[in-house]
Amino acid sequence: MAELNILVCVKQVPDPEGPPSAFEVDSAARKVTPKGIPPVLSPFDENALEAAIRVKEAAGGSITMLSVGNNLSKAVMLKALASGADRLVTVEDPSCDQEGLDAFATASLLAAAVRKAGPFDLILTGRQAADTNAGQVGLGLAQLLSIPAVSVAGKVEVNGGTARVETVLPDGYEVVEASLPLLVTVSHEVGDLRYPSLMAIKKAKTLPMETFKPADLGMEPGSLVINEITELTAPNRERRCRLVEGESPEDAGAKLAALLKEDKII
Amino acid sequence: MSDQDLFAYPRGRLHAADKDLAASLQAMVQKEVMDKRLELKEDYDGLLAPSLARLMAEVGLQKMFWPEKLGGEEHNEPEAAYTVAAALEQIGRADVGLAFLAAHSLALQAAVAAKGSCREELCAAVAPLFCEGNRPLIVSFVLPAMSQDGGAPEWRGKGIQVRAKSGPEGWTLSGKAVRPTCSGADAGLFGVLCAVDGEEPAFILVPGDSHGISREKEFLKTGLAASRNADLDFEGVKVPAANCAWRGEEGFLNLLSWFYLGLAAAGSGALLAVYEIIKEWGDNRVIKGRGQVFKENPLTAALMGEIAKEIAVDRLLAYNLADILSDPQAYGDDGPLAVFTSALMLVHHIYVSAEYTIHRTMELMASAGYAREWQLERYWRDLKTVQCYLGAYELAKHDFARRFYHTKTL
Amino acid sequence: MAEKEGILVIAELSPAGAPDAVTLELLGLGARLAASSGKQLQAAAVGIDTASAAATLIASGAAAVFTVEGSAYAAYDPDLHVTALEKVVEEAGPSAVLVGNTTVGQDLVPRLAFALKAGLTTDAVSLEMKGGALASTKPVYGGNAMAVFVSRGKPALASVRPGAGDPAKPDASRTGETVKVDVEAPSPRLSFGGKVLEEGGDVRLEEARVIVSGGRGLGGAEGFEQLRELARLLGGAVGASRPPVDAGWWPSTQQVGITGKIVSPEVYVAVAISGSSQHLSGIxxxxxIVAINKDPEAYIFKVSDYGVVGEWQQVLPGLSSRIREILGV
Incomplete structure (x- = not known):
């Protein structure tokens, strides 16, 4: 079989580990503005890249990283490339801003980019992005490309023209096999993305990089959107906490039990 | 601007890749070490050994200088001194012990595999230990020490711990109760300065699994948990002739200069962590009765200011040493002894200052200063332990005197 | 096409062929939406034999049930199920399609939406009909914002978080029509090698009435043994935030949070958990919510109803022994 062409689709998001105060909700503009937190690769996409690197280590091949967005951070993309990818393709434009796209528009742009930059034997994505947590784009992309897909993988292996995937279930896992080409959405059980070596960091800057505009792909993102945000609000999660004190921590624990009983909670 | 950048350093002299590596290491140690140490404390197997493995084998610090054809990264120009400084500073910020171990490996690589100086036979013999497989290799040194053995041959006022004999089959090393600089229990390669009867000392590389090395039980120490140190016995340890890195002083002085660069950078990094600790304290701690936070009170602010000054100067000094090693010509090219003396002065200066700075910080933080949760006391223990391995300051002063006063018999 | 536009609930069937608890919740929600917009509540069932499922769905409020039957549908295969449901949606022509945000639902509904080129909101926590269109609310940015989504065009799809609505109460006197839909099943592209079950807690997190969870501050796997004791006393399950799972102290199947299980127990006890956005969105x-944490500034206290500031090693024994007294065990 010819060299395995692996594609990893990644999304840049504001660091999801940021504190709640870092996400400023603008209800009028229906957008969330991150304050003082850096952009990062969506964590499950990092796992997808790690899965790709492991497949490449075991079966050979090359890894292309693909991202759609606006103002993509060069540092974020280079760092990811340095971890073990061979090539970067981006679709960048103001119209590809997070607010301007829904899952259908994003997957349509990705599909067009895949047709232009492909073909690919194995496409990996994160199971869901850390900002919307929707989990649509990966499976949707497979649908648009008319290739089979397996979701929420904890392990991905390729042997010849066949992939073996362990999908994560609430109480275990299931083994699924399919012929390539195949799309797999990846979960964190795969393992953390490795850190790049100095040599890889140096090399990343010299790797081939291509940028397309939506127009180059014959696309107009705004017209592809099906699902729109009509309202955006900051939730009030705060509750009034009754702090229980005692003569000692043990005593406070005992008093808590008594209070829970009194309030008919236990 | 990150808080670290408040402390000036010659960032324009760093290559983009150095900065990217430093940023990646900063993120890595934050996640792998700093975020986990509250619950894992200083656990060797749970926290430090896995982190060391990732740094050395995965990020590949142990491959940095070796030639590409031997599996290395061939990042071996003198300018790599900046890479070493930037990397070890970030690691030292998280854990001085990890940086201490990495400094051993990088110094040995710089001394043995620098561009133009890599002896093919030696590199071929040793590079595979660093570059093959993905196993972390811990490098340790056996350096001259304050001698108890009156008969030990001296090197600059200290006793050489191991004797070596050259024969047709290579070198044979012997030494009892030898104390290495780190990881006597775990090291995979020892760089040993050996006395040779009637000849110049030899610096010999000894794989940790060589026949005739026995390792004593790990001894207790208060700092540097990443290094499980133990004394060694060398009983007729045989290594091939190619394992002798060099004879005489020059190569050894060069090795020590790079080693001191690593320790200087680790110290600077630890002080950046100290800054973060005192900043959090000074931002939040209210002086009872006055309703003032520490940083707004004239007295405590002055102390905090002095702490920042010490840290700022130490960081500049550490990078100045990198600059010297990256381009000795610019400093007059007075030879390895001149560079060594500068390195020794700078590293001692930084560690004396670091001790002073942490003492001042502890005063401000009262009992929190030595409470484990605030981490300050750990940097204090670690830096003081590194100071022990730097060697006695009094003897170092003699080294300074030798150069500056042209002494004849000292 | 049915006479009235419908709200179509896609049933998830148990191995025995019965609609599961989430399906009944969807029917409850769907009935409310249908009533408020003058639409018809419909259901779809795909399986080997859907007769008894159809009866339950009708008893639970569905005016029409669309069924696809065949031995090919014995187990869930996304390609086969999507093809079947695409045909059902074509026949039924609903204005809204509801699916449970379960393991199967999460895998199925994006494929179905893209096959239909229809708008989809996943993990919706509340639904409403606005001007005849479905408006779905879901948390975004780790729960730091709530967004309402409306689709351009029809149908609009939503996968609904389990527990978001009250289940429909079956009433055997209800009547409705069953419409058999003939579908030619495509040949399978995926081969399923069987499930491997891993040992988790004693009680499933999603079904637990009480959950006791531990965080990074527990310091190790041993801490979880103590949580297990408290959970056993309260008849609950033991969960964890992400750090202990990453550290291998507790199985990843028991992780609570937006990247693990989203739970809605009666009582959630957070022990040594500081409260990241990811975790809070899951609870x-x-x-x-009861919090035990040694840091009085921990964010978890802001979102809790009861709290004790103190070392968990000391607070927990006091709590457990008193609960033992209260419960008389």
Missing amino acids: SDSRV
């Missing part, structure tokens, strides 16, 4: 539907 915000809990009725009562």
Whole structure:
């Protein structure tokens, strides 16, 4: 079989580990503005890249990283490339801003980019992005490309023209096999993305990089959107906490039990 | 601007890749070490050994200088001194012990595999230990020490711990109760300065699994948990002739200069962590009765200011040493002894200052200063332990005197 | 096409062929939406034999049930199920399609939406009909914002978080029509090698009335043994935030949070958990949240109903022994 062409689709998001105060909700503009937190690769996409690197280590091949967005951070993309990818393709434009796209528009742009930059034997994505947590784009992309897909993988292996995937279930896992080409959405059980070596960091800057505009792909993102945000609000999660004190921590624990009983909670 | 950048350093002299590596290491140690140490404390197997493995084998610090054809990264120009400084500073910020171990490996690589100086036979013999497989290799040194053995041959006022004999089959090393600089229990390669009867000392590389090395039980120490140190016995340890890195002083002085660069950078990094600790304290701690936070009170602010000054100067000094090693010509090219003396002065200066700075910080933080949760006391223990391995300051002063006063018999 | 536009609930069937608890919740929600917009409540069932499922769905409020039957549908295969449901949606022509945000639902509904080129909101926590269109609310940015989505065009799809609505109460006197839909099943592209079950807690997190969870501050796997004791006393399950799972102290199947299980127990006890956004989004539907943390500034106290500031090693024994007294065990 010819060299395995692996594609990893990644999304840049504001660091999801940021504190709640870092996400400023603008209800009028229906957008969330991150304050003082850096952009990062969506964590499950990092796992997808790690899965790709492991497949490449075991079966050979090359890894292309693909991202759609606006103002993509060069540092974020280079760092990811340095971890073990061979090539970067981006679709960048103001119209590809997070607010301007829904899952259908994003997957349509990705599909067009895949047709232009492909073909690919194995496409990996994160199971869901850390900002919307929707989990649509990966499976949707497979649908648009008319290739089979397996979701929420904890392990991905390729042997010849066949992939073996362990999908994560609430109480275990299931083994699924399919012929390539195949799309797999990846979960964190795969393992953390490795850190790049100095040599890889140096090399990343010299790797081939291509940028397309939506127009180059014959696309107009705004017209592809099906699902729109009509309202955006900051939730009030705060509750009034009754702090229980005692003569000692043990005593406070005992008093808590008594209070829970009194309030008919236990 | 990150808080670290408040402390000036010659960032324009760093290559983009150095900065990217430093940023990646900063993120890595934050996640792998700093975020986990509250619950894992200083656990060797749970926290430090896995982190060391990732740094050395995965990020590949142990491959940095070796030639590409031997599996290395061939990042071996003198300018790599900046890479070493930037990397070890970030690691030292998280854990001085990890940086201490990495400094051993990088110094040995710089001394043995620098561009133009890599002896093919030696590199071929040793590079595979660093570059093959993905196993972390811990490098340790056996350096001259304050001698108890009156008969030990001296090197600059200290006793050489191991004797070596050259024969047709290579070198044979012997030494009892030898104390290495780190990881006597775990090291995979020892760089040993050996006395040779009637000849110049030899610096010999000894794989940790060589026949005739026995390792004593790990001894207790208060700092540097990443290094499980133990004394060694060398009983007729045989290594091939190619394992002798060099004879005489020059190569050894060069090795020590790079080693001191690593320790200087680790110290600077630890002080950046100290800054973060005192900043959090000074931002939040209210002086009872006055309703003032520490940083707004004239007295405590002055102390905090002095702490920042010490840290700022130490960081500049550490990078100045990198600059010297990256381009000795610019400093007059007075030879390895001149560079060594500068390195020794700078590293001692930084560690004396670091001790002073942490003492001042502890005063401000009262009992929190030595409470484990605030981490300050750990940097204090670690830096003081590194100071022990730097060697006695009094003897170092003699080294300074030798150069500056042209002494004849000292 | 049916006479009235419908709200179509896609049933998830148990191995025995019965609609599961989430399906009944969807029917409850769907009935409310249908009533408020003058639409018809419909259901779809795909399986080997859907007769008894159809009866239950009708008893639970569906005016029409669309069924696809065949031995090919014995187990869930996304390609086969999507093809079948695409045909059902074509026949039924609903204005809204509801699916449970379960393991199967999460895998199925994006494929179905893209096959239909229809708008989809996943993990919706509340639904409403606005001007005849479905408006779905879901948390975004780790729960730091709530967004309402409306689709351009029809149908609009939503996968609904389990526990978001009250289940429909079956009433055997209800009547409705069953419409058999003939579908030619495509040949399978995926081969399923069987499930491997891993040992988790004693009680499933999603079904637990009480959950006791531990965080990074527990310091190790041993800490979880103590949580297990408290959970056993309260008849609950033991969960964990992400750090202990990453550290291998507790199985990843028991992780609570937006990247693990989203739970809605009566009582959630957070021990040594500081409260990251990811974790909080997974527990915000809990009725009562109790926090034990040594840091009085920990964010978890802001979102809790009861709290004790103290070392968990000391607070927990006091709590457990008193509960033992109260419960008389």
